[in-house]
Amino acid sequence: MTERETDGDQTLHGSLHSLRREYEEIRAIRRTRRIEMPEAQVKMNVRKASEKVSIIDVEGELTAFAEDVLMDAYNQASDGHVRAIILNFEGLEYMNSSGIGLLVTLLIRINREKQRLLTYGLSDHYRSIFQITRLDDAIAIHDSEEEAVRAANAM
Amino acid sequence: MTEASPQPSEKGEKEPRDAAFWAQRIERLEVSDVPEGAANVNVQGRREVGALQGFGKLWQKTYRVGLAGIETTPEEVVRVWKVHFPEFQPPNSRFYPSMAGVAPGEVLFISASVGGMPVYTGVRVIYADNKSYTVMTPEGHPEFGWNTFSAYQDDGVTVVQIQSLSRANDPIYELGFRIVGSTEQERIWTHVLKSLAAHFGVNEPVILEKVCIDPKVQ
Numbered sequence: 001m002t003e004r005e006t007d008g009d010q011t012l013h014g015s016l017h018s019l020r021r022e023y024e025e026i027r028a029i030r031r032t033r034r035i036e037m038p039e040a041q042v043k044m045n046v047r048k049a050s051e052k053v054s055i056i057d058v059e060g061e062l063t064a065f066a067e068d069v070l071m072d073a074y075n076q077a078s079d080g081h082v083r084a085i086i087l088n089f090e091g092l093e094y095m096n097s098s099g100i101g102l103l104v105t106l107l108i109r110i111n112r113e114k115q116r117l118l119t120y121g122l123s124d125h126y127r128s129i130f131q132i133t134r135l136d137d138a139i140a141i142h143d144s145e146e147e148a149v150r151a152a153n154a155m
Numbered sequence: 156m157t158e159a160s161p162q163p164s165e166k167g168e169k170e171p172r173d174a175a176f177w178a179q180r181i182e183r184l185e186v187s188d189v190p191e192g193a194a195n196v197n198v199q200g201r202r203e204v205g206a207l208q209g210f211g212k213l214w215q216k217t218y219r220v221g222l223a224g225i226e227t228t229p230e231e232v233v234r235v236w237k238v239h240f241p242e243f244q245p246p247n248s249r250f251y252p253s254m255a256g257v258a259p260g261e262v263l264f265i266s267a268s269v270g271g272m273p274v275y276t277g278v279r280v281i282y283a284d285n286k287s288y289t290v291m292t293p294e295g296h297p298e299f300g301w302n303t304f305s306a307y308q309d310d311g312v313t314v315v316q317i318q319s320l321s322r323a324n325d326p327i328y329e330l331g332f333r334i335v336g337s338t339e340q341e342r343i344w345t346h347v348l349k350s351l352a353a354h355f356g357v358n359e360p361v362i363l364e365k366v367c368i369d370p371k372v373q
Contacts, residue, residue: 094173097282097289097303101215101320104206108213108369125171128180132281133291133301134205 040065041094044073052083053152055145059091062099070102074109083115084152088145090121100133107138116140116155120148176284178260184279184293186262193251193264196275197295203279204292204324209299211323211332213369216341218317220348220361227313227355229286229306236304236315236351237288243350248343259283263290267343269297270335278302292321297328297336315351317344320368329372 042060049055054077062070077085110117120142122130130136142148183202189195206213222232236243237257241250251264257280267274274297278290287305292298300321307314323329328336345361352359 094171096173096176096284096287097301098287098305098318101206101301101303101318104213104320105215105368107207112369123171125174125177129177132178132180132203134203134207138207 040069042066042069044069046073046076049086049145049149050153052081053086053149054078054082054084055086055088055149057088057091059093061094062092062102063094063096064098064102066099067102070106074106078113078115084155085110085115085117086145086148086152087117087119088121089119089123089126092121092123092126095126095129097133100129100135103135103139107135116152118142118148118152120145173284176259176282178279178281181260184262184277188253190251190253190264192249192266194266194275195264195277198262198264198277198293201293201295203281204294204296204299206300206320206322209322209373210325211329211372212367213300213320213322214337215366215368216319216344217364217366218341218344218348218361219314219364220352220357220359221309221312221314222352222355222357223312223359225313225355225357229308229313232306232313232315232351232355233286233288233304235354236306237283239354243347243354245343245346247339257283257288269339270331295324297324297331298322299324315348317348319344322369326372 040061040063042058042062042065044059045057047055047057056073056077074085107117118140122141127136127141130139130141140148140151142151181203183200184198186195186199240252240257240263244250248267249265251266253261253263255261257263259280259282261280262277263280264277265275267276276293276296278292278296280288281291281301282289282303286307287303289301289303291301298321300319302317302319302321305316305318307316323332332340341363345363348361
């Protein structure tokens with residue numbers, strides 16, 4: 001058995017800089033191992049709702065192939081003094097269990113940065129999936145952008 | 156990715172393409188028939204719990220083996236895996252699927268031994284398409300989280316993968332995993348991939364990648 005281990009105790013201590021470095025290391029491992037993933041069928045647009053709140057519009061499919069796109073969007077959304085990230089799922093067309101795993105990873109990173117993760121635009125179907133996977137215990141779900149931004153600004 | 160025919164929902168919204176692949180939401184696990192040989196312990200009436208619950212460090216472990224030298228597809232590998240799932244497990248980790256097999260919403264019972272201690276539990280299939288399926292743990296399971304079993308094409312080779320995203324249930328299990336459980340668990344999933352590869356006549360090394368997603372206990 002071949003083993004490649006990254007011990008978070010040493011590498012994952014807080015700063016956004018170190019998190020980005022870790023992310024780049026994982027990408028480098030992927031490139032080394034020649035894992036050729038198909039094109040991600042997802043687009044993410046980052047915009048500022050206020051100085052402290054960023055919104056990521058998710059359009060398309062949230063699967064394992066969306067990892068780079070999602071983490072790039074998060075890095076872009078985290079610039080400055082952002083304290084809350086809002087994921088807009090109005091354009092979400094498909095999500096599998098790997099997509100849920102990506103959201104867990106994102107949530108852990110956001111928590112470590114002492115930021116908050118909120119969502120809006122989830123259809124009944126995707127709300128149900130958040131409940132099945134218990135993501136709704138940790139990620140605030142709102143009905144509209146206005147409501148989510150208001151909640152984020154109140155933090 | 157499997158295509159499903161979009162169906163209009165009751166609200167008139169177009170049904171998402173993934174709708175058929177996800178299990179229905181339930182409050183607690185309900186088991187009507189227990190397969191022969193299985194023990195309905197830590198399953199009936201338990202709530203499901205994910206990687207955000209639990210106590211220990213959150214680990215993502217990815218096991219891969221390439222089925223080099225043979226012609227097959229991810230769909231065929233996953234089809235075989237679903238049908239023969241229990242046969243690929245080692246003797247110390249027995250899985251008992253329901254009559255419906257590996258399908259969204261179905262419960263798989265587990266009788267295992269970790270560090271010499273018997274463990275009776277189960278998992279529910281929360282997602283299944285023709286290239287992957289995912290199981291989620293209930294309360295009482297040593298770990299909280301998900302395991303995804305999948306296959307994909309990489310440079311003309313079908314690669315088979317198990318990815319777990321989980322953390323120990325409580326401080327005792329966390330200690331147990333650090334001492335012996337984690338290594339034993341890695342042996343189990345390596346065995347499964349070796350057995351699956353052998354079913355297709357392949358003998359290739361299993362590669363394991365471990366990433367500590369969250370080093371904090373909670």
